[in-house]
Amino acid sequence: MYSFKNDYSEGCHPSILDKLVETNLVQDLGYAEDRYTKLAKEILREEMKSPAAEIYFVSGGTQSNLLVLSSLLLPHQAVISAHTGHIYANETGAIEATGHKVIPVQTTDGKLTASAVEQVVRQHGLRPHVVQPKVVYISNSTEIGTIYTKQELSDLSQCCKKNDLYLFVDGARLGHALTAHNNDLTLADLAALVDVFYIGGTKNGALLGEAIVFSQETLANYFDYNLKQRGALLAKGRIVGIQFLCLFTDHLYFDLARHANDMAYRIQQALQEAGYAFSGESTTNQLFPILPKSLIEKLQKQFDFYVWAEVDEYQSIIRLITSWATDEAAVDQFIHAIKE
Amino acid sequence: MYSFKNDYSEGCHPSILDKLVETNLVQDLGYAEDRYTKLAKEILREEMKSPAAEIYFVSGGTQSNLLVLSSLLLPHQAVISAHTGHIYANETGAIEATGHKVIPVQTTDGKLTASAVEQVVRQHGLRPHVVQPKVVYISNSTEIGTIYTKQELSDLSQCCKKNDLYLFVDGARLGHALTAHNNDLTLADLAALVDVFYIGGTKNGALLGEAIVFSQETLANYFDYNLKQRGALLAKGRIVGIQFLCLFTDHLYFDLARHANDMAYRIQQALQEAGYAFSGESTTNQLFPILPKSLIEKLQKQFDFYVWAEVDEYQSIIRLITSWATDEAAVDQFIHAIKE
Amino acid sequence: MYSFKNDYSEGCHPSILDKLVETNLVQDLGYAEDRYTKLAKEILREEMKSPAAEIYFVSGGTQSNLLVLSSLLLPHQAVISAHTGHIYANETGAIEATGHKVIPVQTTDGKLTASAVEQVVRQHGLRPHVVQPKVVYISNSTEIGTIYTKQELSDLSQCCKKNDLYLFVDGARLGHALTAHNNDLTLADLAALVDVFYIGGTKNGALLGEAIVFSQETLANYFDYNLKQRGALLAKGRIVGIQFLCLFTDHLYFDLARHANDMAYRIQQALQEAGYAFSGESTTNQLFPILPKSLIEKLQKQFDFYVWAEVDEYQSIIRLITSWATDEAAVDQFIHAIKE
Amino acid sequence: MYSFKNDYSEGCHPSILDKLVETNLVQDLGYAEDRYTKLAKEILREEMKSPAAEIYFVSGGTQSNLLVLSSLLLPHQAVISAHTGHIYANETGAIEATGHKVIPVQTTDGKLTASAVEQVVRQHGLRPHVVQPKVVYISNSTEIGTIYTKQELSDLSQCCKKNDLYLFVDGARLGHALTAHNNDLTLADLAALVDVFYIGGTKNGALLGEAIVFSQETLANYFDYNLKQRGALLAKGRIVGIQFLCLFTDHLYFDLARHANDMAYRIQQALQEAGYAFSGESTTNQLFPILPKSLIEKLQKQFDFYVWAEVDEYQSIIRLITSWATDEAAVDQFIHAIKE
Structure with a gap:
């Protein structure tokens, strides 16, 4: 998980x-x-x-x-x-x-x-x-x-x-x-x-x-x-x-943040390509995609994240956060799970 | 120092x-x-x-x-x-x-x-x-x-x-x-x-x-x-x-504290043997000896500590604190400096 | 005034x-x-x-x-x-x-x-x-x-x-x-x-x-x-x-409040009869009529009250408050001033 | 009382x-x-x-x-x-x-x-x-x-x-x-x-x-x-x-305070003449005489005041306060009660 x-x-x-x-x-x-x-x-x-x-x-x-x-x-x-x-x-x-x-x-x-x-x-x-x-x-x-x-x-x-x-x-x-x-x-x-x-x-x-x-x-x-x-x-x-x-030695602070943003961006792109909308226009490490509840349930088997708010009977907003430590392989897996 | x-x-x-x-x-x-x-x-x-x-x-x-x-x-x-x-x-x-x-x-x-x-x-x-x-x-x-x-x-x-x-x-x-x-x-x-x-x-x-x-x-x-x-x-x-x-694994917490107390006790003993009085009867890692100002000045060349309060023209109370990390060799040196 | x-x-x-x-x-x-x-x-x-x-x-x-x-x-x-x-x-x-x-x-x-x-x-x-x-x-x-x-x-x-x-x-x-x-x-x-x-x-x-x-x-x-x-x-x-x-002797508290409400009600009736609307449906001693600025200026020559908020170029909301002490004659005058 | x-x-x-x-x-x-x-x-x-x-x-x-x-x-x-x-x-x-x-x-x-x-x-x-x-x-x-x-x-x-x-x-x-x-x-x-x-x-x-x-x-x-x-x-x-x-019209404020002080002074004089000591050297409208408990009990039948603190088995300090409204006759009575 x-x-x-x-x-x-x-x-x-x-x-x-x-x-x-x-x-x-x-x-x-x-x-x-x-x-x-x-x-x-x-x-x-x-x-x-x-x-x-x-x-x-x-x-x-x-x-x-x-x-x-x-x-x-x-x-x-x-x-x-x-x-x-x-x-x-x-x-x-x-x-x-x-x-x-x-x-x-x-x-x-x-x-x-x-x-x-x-x-x-x-x-x-x-x-x-x-x-x-x-x-x-x-x-x-x-x-x-x-x-x-x-x-x-x-x-x-x-x-x-x-x-x-x-x-x-x-x-x-x-x-x-x-x-x-x-x-x-x-x-x-x-x-x-x-x-x-x-x-x-x-x-x-x-x-x-x-x-x-x-x-x-x-x-x-x-x-x-x-x-x-x-x-x-x-x-x-x-x-x-x-x-x-x-x-603040060798720009580590910025490198770490950029990594978090990059990981979020990859997820964002994948979700957009899959046709999902977002609540808000984040360009940083927090994403608020609107997903079908069925997909959310499926993702919850592999990934831990907050279900942020219910949109309607069929959809909810979830919150995804990436960080300096986010594993690229996990992002790949997440994208894979969406595309499936 | x-x-x-x-x-x-x-x-x-x-x-x-x-x-x-x-x-x-x-x-x-x-x-x-x-x-x-x-x-x-x-x-x-x-x-x-x-x-x-x-x-x-x-x-x-x-x-x-x-x-x-x-x-x-x-x-x-x-x-x-x-x-x-x-x-x-x-x-x-x-x-x-x-x-x-x-x-x-x-x-x-x-x-x-x-x-x-x-x-x-x-x-x-x-x-x-x-x-x-x-x-x-x-x-x-x-x-x-x-x-x-x-x-x-x-x-x-x-x-x-x-x-x-x-x-x-x-x-x-x-x-x-x-x-x-x-x-x-x-x-x-x-x-x-x-x-x-x-x-x-x-x-x-x-x-x-x-x-x-x-x-x-x-x-x-x-x-x-x-x-x-x-x-x-x-x-x-x-x-x-x-x-x-x-x-709290293997009593580390208590071992560390005991070390601090032991180091303080050694200093206390040495000061008592040298005839110095204390402000208060500490049995733990804080000592408040009353020392001649001349001795304090001498000690300050090698050691860092607080001068706590002036007693009179010739003497002050100092505060000495030992810890889990106190180096036994430093304690020896301090005792040596007193005895000199 | x-x-x-x-x-x-x-x-x-x-x-x-x-x-x-x-x-x-x-x-x-x-x-x-x-x-x-x-x-x-x-x-x-x-x-x-x-x-x-x-x-x-x-x-x-x-x-x-x-x-x-x-x-x-x-x-x-x-x-x-x-x-x-x-x-x-x-x-x-x-x-x-x-x-x-x-x-x-x-x-x-x-x-x-x-x-x-x-x-x-x-x-x-x-x-x-x-x-x-x-x-x-x-x-x-x-x-x-x-x-x-x-x-x-x-x-x-x-x-x-x-x-x-x-x-x-x-x-x-x-x-x-x-x-x-x-x-x-x-x-x-x-x-x-x-x-x-x-x-x-x-x-x-x-x-x-x-x-x-x-x-x-x-x-x-x-x-x-x-x-x-x-x-x-x-x-x-x-x-x-x-x-x-x-x-709380002889219901004075309620009598005083009722007087205030009555005075407000008379003003409210007069304003309604004169065709003015209100911001909110007060049934007590505070009224918030919406009046033409020209009328407000006229009223201000005789009466003191708060101009509460501007509605548009021509109208504002005013606040009128009556009390246990409100003089019935002053209310008559106010009503008269509106009707003029 | x-x-x-x-x-x-x-x-x-x-x-x-x-x-x-x-x-x-x-x-x-x-x-x-x-x-x-x-x-x-x-x-x-x-x-x-x-x-x-x-x-x-x-x-x-x-x-x-x-x-x-x-x-x-x-x-x-x-x-x-x-x-x-x-x-x-x-x-x-x-x-x-x-x-x-x-x-x-x-x-x-x-x-x-x-x-x-x-x-x-x-x-x-x-x-x-x-x-x-x-x-x-x-x-x-x-x-x-x-x-x-x-x-x-x-x-x-x-x-x-x-x-x-x-x-x-x-x-x-x-x-x-x-x-x-x-x-x-x-x-x-x-x-x-x-x-x-x-x-x-x-x-x-x-x-x-x-x-x-x-x-x-x-x-x-x-x-x-x-x-x-x-x-x-x-x-x-x-x-x-x-x-x-x-x-602050016609010095009323000062006249009222002076009256309070005068009343206290008369009591103070009477107590001193009767040989009683005071806790503190008040020159204003608060007095803290030290009185025998027997006298205190007697005074309490006619007068209301605070028993401030016990001095010993036989004596307590009481607090007497005079004011702008203190009745001169009551002061006379109090002095009379002490002298008795």
């Missing part, structure tokens, strides 16, 4: 384990003050052409989101998100638990637009009876596999500046976005256009770990306190630092 | 890395639903003779404390702690950030007593103008290296039952407590006497990870939600499960 | 001031332990035929909502509300500030239905990645002037019981609902069908004050603590007790 | 009720935008010689404290208070419920000193493992009846500036402090030396209400949002505005 359930079904890229073994008994400082973490930050700053960026490594995506938002927002302020946004739909009220409203915007493609943001701002004018929108949260790639173009991100960036909003990008699957065939963004673009974003490791080859990047130093003035207070400051911070050191 | 600064200066016990390598490409479920995590829980339940215990693995101690306390306490309830308790003194207000007061009790040895708890309860009778004490928090070993005897823990347990309080043990250094030469407690005793406790991995040979144990299932009814909401649910939960699997 | 802006433009019904004067120098206990507050509770329990109801008096509606919801919900739980619900739209994130998500449901008439609630519950099954819906919040009358029938409330009540949800009614304008011409509910029905509700005083003749009613005693176990902790426990609790004593 | 239990046993000064009656049916804006509230602010600004002060009226002391502190503090910041401070001892964890630690300082007279504050700051240097002290909270008069001199307040003010701390004065009994015979402070001094303070109405002749004063406008930038979010924005804000209008 091969799993296309998610992109965290395996451990990590073997080079990471090699590095953990190699450095294992070296003594160093705790709480991310170690040499590996420092070096990883240097490499990232260079990659982003952003020497003043402040970088923090944490253990996961929900943690990143709640840390960043609780540190950007004052008590009466709120964050705008697509209704499909991870913080609105899939984090058990993590942001609300820090005291802040998430303002949902209905979208068809999982992406926020500048005009949608403007509308939300206009709807929140009745001070002090309504929250003050202060952060725009987007995911790239989105929760449904779509990505932002440079133009779209620039528009959002400009809209945020104009309305005195921060722009925050959830990059749990940033690697997959930046290596999509239709992508025209770079890490350096992100650092230039966005106030805060994070580079997801957990879903792209790390055991665990996300790198939170503050483009403006001042936004991170007290972030170390926040990390500690929320239980996110790892005593052995080195274990995330080491992983990002590996991932 | 050898470090006695803390017990998280290295990576992890090599057998853990071996196991991570061995299992690395096996596909399994995320969010701690994998086979390794399940097996680790089984082994722990057996070790604790507590088949109904609910166990959750998380990444660190502050995280454990805030998760447990925020899930045990209603909004108006508070936790009682020694003023040296980690939650009161060293977690950046993590518990208060979840909305709850930590009621401090002054102690000389870092340990709460049943009578101190009774007094706090009596002082909080003016309902509804004062918080309601509901949890007693203790650390074993404590932040200053002391441990609880079975009698002391039984007294606290009884006192808590009588006053309708929960008893929660911070076991960030539980291994060191349970292997101290003067210890008479077992994991099974803890499970029997205590409502919630955790078994610290980070400070005893793991890369990261603590095992939170709820003796009463019902107390954990919604803990999974809490984990997710606070950003503590690891996508690759297996990486902590695997580590506890290793640590 | 006569104001139809809201129902809190004046002080209070004169009988309340009389009673405040009469009792002013009587010494009594603080914190709502006084004789007036106790008597007011007795009268309300009788009126509701609910001898076991627990009643608390507080100063306002937003305060009532945040107190009740923060005391009913565990950290991972959420409340369901119409998107027009006061807690979702007009309380500056007060509920989220206590840590809880408000799940919005789109409606056309401001009213939640049992089937909408069922759907929300079904959509929140992916434990623990989503919040757990636990309270259904409705307003009666709603924020747009509509009311619930006994059948609708019974259906919601049954749906809540079936799904293990609490039902909570925001009664900031409960008097107006219960005296609407199409109403078939009583206070006793509410106490029987609902877990918690409040009887709004501020918008129906009191200086300030809402009476929060818990139908089930156990739900209020710690509410006194919550009141104090949130700054809602008035030292001179008597001043709200005295007001409810007056309001 | 005459009560010396507290200073909120009666309604309010009759002139307030007169003014409420007089203004009752005047229509005006809600949410403290009315003419009375505006005028009250003007009068206070003049009284304080502080034309730029921002003033907000709220319903009580605990509410004032939690509003101010939650708006001054960032999530990782804490407030320093005497251990007898109301926010530490008597508000059911209200400040912690907003996420912030209250750092207690042991004192004998209920007063914080600059040197105690300096020490707390020094003890919180281990960033980011400890909270950052950011506000110094003092009460004037204190919870045990003592007051701050101008020199003491200036020292604290300077200490706060030096350490980048805000100074916040809880003035629930500010009137009593400013009219004590040993007082040398004015409202204008407070506005000059302090960042935020409030002028308590509830305990000095109002039905309810405290006036929160921000000396620096920028500190109040978002306070209106905070008021609404915490349920503290009264729809009929005028009812507090009107009360402060009365209290």
Whole structure:
């Protein structure tokens, strides 16, 4: 039974384990003050052409989101998100638990637009009876596999500046976005256009770990306190630092994401050739094909994946996710099973 | 320069890395639903003779404390702690950030007593103008290296039952407590006497990870939600499960802690023989000797450690911590340096 | 310039001031332990035929909502509300500030239905990645002037019981609902069908004050603590007790609300006769007529009211609110101004 | 049975009720935008010689404290208070419920000193493992009846500036402090030396209400949002505005407080003459005499007061509080009962 359930079904890229073994008994400082973490930050700053960026490594995506938002927002302020946004739909009220409203915007493609943001701002004018929108949260790639173009991100960036909003990008699957065939963004673009974003490791080859990047130093003035207070400051911070050191050596991070995208693309092509439609236009490692229930049942004998939503009596949407670790042979088998 | 600064200066016990390598490409479920995590829980339940215990693995101690306390306490309830308790003194207000007061009790040895708890309860009778004490928090070993005897823990347990309080043990250094030469407690005793406790991995040979144990299932009814909401649910939960699997195979966990204690004991003996006094009566891996400043300066040329507090013009207290990884040769050198 | 802006433009019904004067120098206990507050509770329990109801008096509606919801919900739980619900739209994130998500449901008439609630519950099954819906919040009358029938409330009540949800009614304008011409509910029905509700005083003749009613005693176990902790426990609790004593003597509360409704009804009739449509089907003291902008400008010379929303180039919706204090002569003038 | 239990046993000064009656049916804006509230602010600004002060009226002391502190503090910041401070001892964890630690300082007279504050700051240097002290909270008069001199307040003010701390004065009994015979402070001094303070109405002749004063406008930038979010924005804000209008007409506020102090002074003199000692050196309206239990029992037949704490087998401390409404004849009777 091969799993296309998610992109965290395996451990990590073997080079990471090699590095953990190699450095294992070296003594160093705790709480991310170690040499590996420092070096990883240097490499990232260079990659982003952003020497003043402040970088923090944490253990996961929900943690990143709640840390960043609780540190950007004052008590009466709120964050705008697509209704499909991870913080609105899939984090058990993590942001609300820090005291802040998430303002949902209905979208068809999982992406926020500048005009949608403007509308939300206009709807929140009745001070002090309504929250003050202060952060725009987007995911790239989105929760449904779509990505932002440079133009779209620039528009959002400009809209945020104009309305005195921060722009925050959830990059749990940033690697997959930046290596999509239709992508025209770079890490350096992100650092230039966005106030805060994070580079997801957990879903792209790390055991665990996300790198939170503050483009403006001042936004991170007290972030170390926040990390500690929320239980996110790892005593052995080195274990995330080491992983990002590996991932950003020789473009491994991008190679791994590209592999995931390629595997998804092959499945997508096969499904399209077989005449199946999709829910949404993903160009990354998440696919949402609409399949006959009979085919789904057949596939379930060999493969593990989520049945996402029922379309009608005969068809359902399934979710297929590929990853850095997806076995090409398994993809072949899956395609074969469809064609049969 | 050898470090006695803390017990998280290295990576992890090599057998853990071996196991991570061995299992690395096996596909399994995320969010701690994998086979390794399940097996680790089984082994722990057996070790604790507590088949109904609910166990959750998380990444660190502050995280454990805030998760447990925020899930045990209603909004108006508070936790009682020694003023040296980690939650009161060293977690950046993590518990208060979840909305709850930590009621401090002054102690000389870092340990709460049943009578101190009774007094706090009596002082909080003016309902509804004062918080309601509901949890007693203790650390074993404590932040200053002391441990609880079975009698002391039984007294606290009884006192808590009588006053309708929960008893929660911070076991960030539980291994060191349970292997101290003067210890008479077992994991099974803890499970029997205590409502919630955790078994610290980070400070005893793991890369990261603590095992939170709820003796009463019902107390954990919604803990999974809490984990997710606070950003503590690891996508690759297996990486902590695997580590506890290793640590609780062939008593590794206890062997590692005993090594740390033994190393500390050797240093303690040498310092006592050399005529130095200590601040506190530690029998575990933390020592707080009072040394002449001249000696401290000399030691600092070879060794890294914290200068804890000034005693007077001529002397200071330093903190020395040994660990599972402490090199016996370094201990010899340190003893040599003292004797010189 | 006569104001139809809201129902809190004046002080209070004169009988309340009389009673405040009469009792002013009587010494009594603080914190709502006084004789007036106790008597007011007795009268309300009788009126509701609910001898076991627990009643608390507080100063306002937003305060009532945040107190009740923060005391009913565990950290991972959420409340369901119409998107027009006061807690979702007009309380500056007060509920989220206590840590809880408000799940919005789109409606056309401001009213939640049992089937909408069922759907929300079904959509929140992916434990623990989503919040757990636990309270259904409705307003009666709603924020747009509509009311619930006994059948609708019974259906919601049954749906809540079936799904293990609490039902909570925001009664900031409960008097107006219960005296609407199409109403078939009583206070006793509410106490029987609902877990918690409040009887709004501020918008129906009191200086300030809402009476929060818990139908089930156990739900209020710690509410006194919550009141104090949130700054809602008035030292001179008597001043709200005295007001409810007056309001529930000789049906004053209902008479005042009926007057407000009658005044609104007269305006509504006049507008309908003049051929104007309304946004929504209010039968209480809030009207949302759609008027030509030219007429609006004319009316604004004599009357104060909110222009609610633009319909098109030529028309806008305005909001007119009448109250216990609305002067019949002013209503005549307004009707006259329309007819002109 | 005459009560010396507290200073909120009666309604309010009759002139307030007169003014409420007089203004009752005047229509005006809600949410403290009315003419009375505006005028009250003007009068206070003049009284304080502080034309730029921002003033907000709220319903009580605990509410004032939690509003101010939650708006001054960032999530990782804490407030320093005497251990007898109301926010530490008597508000059911209200400040912690907003996420912030209250750092207690042991004192004998209920007063914080600059040197105690300096020490707390020094003890919180281990960033980011400890909270950052950011506000110094003092009460004037204190919870045990003592007051701050101008020199003491200036020292604290300077200490706060030096350490980048805000100074916040809880003035629930500010009137009593400013009219004590040993007082040398004015409202204008407070506005000059302090960042935020409030002028308590509830305990000095109002039905309810405290006036929160921000000396620096920028500190109040978002306070209106905070008021609404915490349920503290009264729809009929005028009812507090009107009360402060009365209290600050013809020095009524100070006259009322002086009366309370005078009544306490007479009792104090009588007790001293009778040879009884006191716990603490109050010069305001709270007395803590140490009395034989036999005398206490005798007094309890005629008077209501709190027995505060047991001293030994034969004696207890009682708390006597006088107020603006205290009847001189009752004081005579009390003195007579002592002398007997």
